[in-house]
Amino acid sequence: MSATFDEYVVARGQALLRLAWLLARDEHVAQDVVQEALAKASGRWSRIERLGAPDAYVRKMVVNEVLSWRRRKIAVPSDRLSDRAVPGTYGGDPAGPHADRDQVLALLATLPRQQRAVLVLRYYEGLDDVAIGELVGCAPVTVRAHASKALARLRASVTPVKETL
Numbered sequence: 001m002s003a004t005f006d007e008y009v010v011a012r013g014q015a016l017l018r019l020a021w022l023l024a025r026d027e028h029v030a031q032d033v034v035q036e037a038l039a040k041a042s043g044r045w046s047r048i049e050r051l052g053a054p055d056a057y058v059r060k061m062v063v064n065e066v067l068s069w070r071r072r073k074i075a076v077p078s079d080r081l082s083d084r085a086v087p088g089t090y091g092g093d094p095a096g097p098h099a100d101r102d103q104v105l106a107l108l109a110t111l112p113r114q115q116r117a118v119l120v121l122r123y124y125e126g127l128d129d130v131a132i133g134e135l136v137g138c139a140p141v142t143v144r145a146h147a148s149k150a151l152a153r154l155r156a157s158v159t160p161v162k163e164t165l
Contacts, residue, residue, distance in 0.1 A: 016037070020034050020066055025109045059135065063117060063135045115149060115153070116150070
C-alpha cells in the first residue's frame with residue numbers, strides 16, 4: 001500500500017531532518033534543505049511513488065540539496081581539536097558519552113562536504129558503498145577513498161589520552 005505525500009512526511013520527516021542535520025551541521029540549514037527537498041518531491045509525488053522506493057529517492061534529494069547548498073557556511077570550532085581526548089575515555093563520568101557525541105560532531109564539521117556525507121551515510125544510515133555512491137553521485141571506489149581520507153583526517157585530529165593507574 002502506498003502512502004500519500006502527507007503520510008510520508010509525517011512518518012519520515014524527522015528522520016530526513018536528522019540526516020540533513022548530520023550532513024549540514026546546522027539546524028536552520030537542515031530545515032531549509034528538508035523543506036526544499038520535500039517541496040520538490042510534493043510536485044512529483046505520484047512519479048516518485050511509482051518508482052517503488054520513495055524513501056530512497058527523497059533521501060537522495062536531501063543529500064543532493066545539502067551537497068549543493070551554496071549559501072551555507074559551516075563554522076569550524078576555533079579551538080584546536082587535536083587537544084581533545086579520545087572518545088570513550090571518560091572514566092565513569094555520566095556526561096562522558098554526551099561529550100563524545102559533541103566531539104564526534106565537531107570533528108565531522110571539519111571535514112569537506114563529500115567526506116562528511118560519506119561517513120554519515122555509512123555509519124549513521126548504515127548504507128553500503130554502492131548505495132552511498134548512488135546518493136552522492138560517485139563510484140563505490142570514490143566512496144571508499146572519501147571514507148579513508150575522512151577517517152585518516154579524524155584520527156589525526158584526535159590526541160590519544162595516556163592512561164594513568
